[in-house]
Amino acid sequence: MIDRDTLHHHLNTVLEAGRFKDYGPNGLQVEGRERIGKLVTGVTASQALIDAAVQAQADAILVHHGLFWRGHDGRVTGWMKRRLSTLLQHNINLLAYHLPLDAHPTLGNNAQWGGRLGLVADGRFGDQNLGFIGPAPLELTLEGLAALVGTALGKDPTVVAGDGRPLKRVAWCSGGAQGFFEGAIAAGADAFLTGEISEPQAHYARETGVAFLACGHHASERYGVQALGDAVARELGLVHQFIDIDNPA
Incomplete structure (x- = not known):
């Protein structure tokens, strides 16, 4: 088990998140429990992935596409409310890295x-x-x-x-x-x-x-988050599970 801040700092450092101009926030997007033992990764923070992470008893979810897209108006209604409600109800952290994960020279x-x-x-x-x-x-x-x-x-x-x-x-x-x-x-x-x-x-x-x-x-874009999750799990002593939610796009 590690604390949330340790995971967040490690990911920010590995991906050099601060040097990218992006359309949404990179890093911790939803705060959950402080202690993390199991990390679930996936491409997009969809409701299906969040539900699967709940079933997998994840403490944190790490994705490439987070909750915030270009042009999102900030209102917590509809699909945004449902996703947030599930994360908060189960006290699960959500971390997302968009352009930093595309660009990493080995894990991206x-x-x-x-x-x-x-x-x-x-x-x-x-x-x-x-x-x-x-x-x-x-x-x-x-x-x-x-x-x-x-x-x-x-x-x-x-x-x-x-x-x-x-x-x-x-x-x-x-x-x-x-x-x-x-x-x-x-x-x-x-x-x-x-x-x-x-x-x-x-x-x-x-x-x-x-x-x-x-x-x-x-x-x-299925491979970067898997490689990153595997590397983080090895380095920080976490259990890692990648969950692929099919998307024809």
Whole structure:
């Protein structure tokens, strides 16, 4: 067992949370019991994850997507009331780290996702250096890259082919980073992977020749919080359980 402040300080330090500009608060979002022995991790602080954490007898929940999204108006009604009520009723701490968890060089979403695809970054790009870029594995084709994604994530990506060029450099950024595509192109990528696609990216791919792969927001962000939870559990002597709540997005 450790105290809540020790866990909070450790996570803030490991993830360098203070150096990121984010749309919501990183760190402790809901205060629960002081002593923590079991940590549950998941991608999003949904009602389903909170309910599962209650059943798992968690003392704290650690997520990538917390309670607060861009544009949230602050009212505690509806789904927000239900989530908060459950956390407070069961005295469970909620900690969330958004951009700090994307960016961490070894435990983060991008590092962990890239590792599962055989990608190793040798450069960064984009806002707050969140995008990763590195050499493509030898003789990797676009079809081979799409197959790797499908095997690793359990779902086939949406692929907008470029001009068929050899893949020498691959860029990636998990989640909703479709807006980083232009930065990836400027950084010299031959293909860019992220979670989602919006209307402009298909045209950019066709016009620049750089392939775009939309691989799933949730699917591309399952790995960082697992790796972080495992590391924290080892270092602080906690019991850790990752709970994956399916999300087709």
